[in-house]
Amino acid sequence: MTDAAAAGSELMRLRGDPAAGGSPGGAGLVTVRARVPPPVDGAQDEAWAVLRRVNEVLLAAVLLPAEEHASPDADRHLPPWFRQACAPEGARSPDERRWTARSWLSWFDPSDRPWRWWDAEVVAPDLVRVRVEVPGWPVALGALAWVLEASGAVDVTEDESSG
Template sequence: MMHSVESLEKELARLRCRPRAEAATPVLGEFTVDVAGEPAPYVDRVRAVLSAAVALGATSEFEGQDLPVESIPGWFIAVSSGQGGSPPEFSRNGRDLYVSYTGWVPWGIQDWLYRFAPEEESRGWEWWDATLVGPSRVRVWVDCWGESFFGCEELRWLLCTAGAVHVDGPAVRDVEDWVAETKDGPADAT
């Protein structure tokens, strides 16, 4: 799946502010995430990392060199590179959760950031929204272009390392499921 600078700019806008229901596609991908503690700080951490990565995707040259990481939160750099000190406990636990789910080694920060290059085809999703659906549960909604199977391991890595204790998904859901969670439900983290 190809992303463009324009699509990255729209994704960045959705990271900053919940999109209107009229802008949604008929279906969205959904991850249900259980977190340790309050869900709002969890969503803030996810948004902070994704906002920085998507902004890099829209503005940086991806020519095989290291991308700048100054805008990436320090905890994510630490868990994704082993640099910058010891990651916080929530992030270390999330790294272990990801490895137990996948059996893979943890992501490196540069490999992870390169998934946000406009011409990168392996990232099969764009951020749509997050809804708080319980005292320790979040739903993360992504535009997956209606596909039931799409590349999303970079997102799973972030969801785990931001403080998840369990991640289900992705599942393809009708957009009305998202709309229902944005009306009269718990407030968004923005």
């Protein structure tokens, strides 16, 4: 699958288009599980809210034109709440867990993406499952983990049975 076709398929998946279909390419799918704060009264609202926020950020990143990625203000295309969750530019220390918005966005250069969105679901009131398509091994999933954490997840782990 070409980069353009992969990007189009990923965009369809992010938008929830059932026509996206198909089979994963590359090395297949990797599953990531993310815990969310414990629900109140058994509601699944927070888990769904995390997925909605992740989707909002990923759509902004995927829709960013390739020539914009090198722009010093490319992060202006990201949702304000996500930029606020990120570390200030230039302030990252070695023990800082937060990413800067620009460093996070750099992982979305269309020519060098380490993973592409496949699907996600709420599997329990406090747990979401995300699957991403990867071209090969090893794969860097830090940008995926950060968008989940910035969106409200409190613990993100790769499912050892995937890949």
